[in-house]
Amino acid sequence: MLTFEDCQALCGASRGVVAAIAEHEHIPEMAAAELANYLCENEAGERCIRRYILDDIAAAKRRGDKRHAAVLEAVLHHFVATHPRAEK
Structure with a gap:
């Protein structure tokens, strides 16, 4: 049986990124790890993750x-x- 830690390690994003995706999308962290895996496959997806984190930062500041x-x-x-493709 795979644990959350196994899935997070396989998704290509850190635990913090997975948590930020979960926060932004209002989904469980396991689903966020799956989404991170999908989004980290290409430049557009990585930019999307960057935008999610920026949105979460703005919400926290508000x-x-x-x-x-x-x-x-x-x-x-x-x-x-x-x-680095997230910055393009």
Whole structure:
């Protein structure tokens, strides 16, 4: 049986990215790991993930959650560093 950690490791995105996708799309993290796997297959998908994280950062800032916004900014920085096609 595969665990969530197994699925997350196979999807090509970090745990933070999977959590950000789950937050943005209002879906369970297991479904977010599947979506991350699909989106990380091409440049357009990676740009979509970047947009999700940016949206989550803006939402956190709007509600005054500076700590969560800072965590998401670190997630974004790591994602762009490991998926350079997301910046194009």
